[in-house]
Amino acid sequence: MTERSEGPRFAPDLLTEMFQNPLDPGYADAAARRAAEGPKPRWSRVTSGGFRLLVLVAIGLLFAVAYRHVVAGESESSRAHAGLVDEARGAQARTDDLQGQADALRDEVAALRAEALGAGSGELRALREREAATGLAKVTGDGVIVTVSDAAPQVDPTTGKQVTPEGGRVLDKDLQEVANGLWAAGAEAVAVNGQRLTATSTIRTAGSAILVDFRPVTSPYQVTAIGPDDMLDRFLAGPAAALLRGLKTQYGIDFATSRRDDLILPAAGTDIPLRFARPDVSPSPTPTGGG
Structure with missing residues (x-):
């Protein structure tokens, strides 16, 4: 083996x-x-x-x-x-020029209307008050300015460029909250970076830009409001100010408020389309003849 x-x-x-x-x-x-x-x-x-x-x-x-x-x-x-x-x-630039022409024509129409109605007439005074309330006329008065700005940029360690930190950019809904908070606090007229807000105004985002009635606005955003003396105190006690404080603490978005005298808010850049109620035209029952 x-x-x-x-x-x-x-x-x-x-x-x-x-x-x-x-x-x-x-x-x-x-x-x-x-x-x-x-x-x-x-x-x-x-x-x-x-x-x-x-x-x-x-x-x-x-x-x-x-x-x-x-x-x-x-x-x-x-x-x-x-x-x-x-x-x-x-x-x-062309849009600004056309807007200037439209403002000049609006002033000319207002002057002709005042001449036709009479400078001191009650009808003219009531018409001007309605125009101011709807945003179709320039208004002046005491009020507040709420300034909201993006967080301070930081240096990207990879590229070396300054970038806004994530979550540190003001959004359209933030400006909507501020504007609504001022309305709720008693504001009679509100503008964002000089753009007068009306009942049909929109604050929207297009890409990375914020548009107010289709006109771009950039940081810092100044929301100006004319209203009663206690408007700022009521705004700071409301939910909009609480939101801004949270954004500042969490993302570094800055905001500040101040009272101002003799503020001037321009008229809205575009005319507001009027909407009318329509009467019911359904035929009524034929009355019965009497004796």
Whole structure:
């Protein structure tokens, strides 16, 4: 009966193997083949070197072309962005000019109406009061200013640029809360960054911008209100001020309030479309004849 020889129970240690056979088997085979065949001919070495040089030159050309395309793309993108910015500024300037013309025409109409109705007539006085209440006329008086601004920017450790921290940007709903809080506190007229609010005004977000009646406003946002003397105290005791305090504590959004005398709020930029109730035109029952 033949006895089988058992192999080692454990594989050789890796470090021991490296010290015993420091040369990789592939290198050993290549060295043996070179010793047996002799050195490569000169033309083969020159051809191999030329091929490597050609590959390196081609790779360099590819990198150069790619770099030029990237630089050209950035330049074209910058020019397109600058063109859009100029176009937006031009459109804003034209809008402001048209708004100025509309205000001048509104003043002219008001003067002609006062001349027709009489400067001291009760009808003219009642009409002006209604216009002031609806936002169609400029108003003056004592009131308050609530200023709300985005949180202070922080330096991004990755890019090194200043960015607004997450949650530190004022939203459209925040300005809605402030405006509604002032109305609830007794405000008679409210404006956001000079944009007069009416019964049909909207405060909405478009991208990263806030629009008040489709006109952009930027931080810091000044919500101005004309109203009774206790309006600021009532506002600070209401839910809108509590919301602002929470935003300041949690996200760093800043707000401040102040009382002001002789505030001037402009008229609304656009006319308010009038809506009328319509009478019921259903036929009434035919009365019965009497004796």
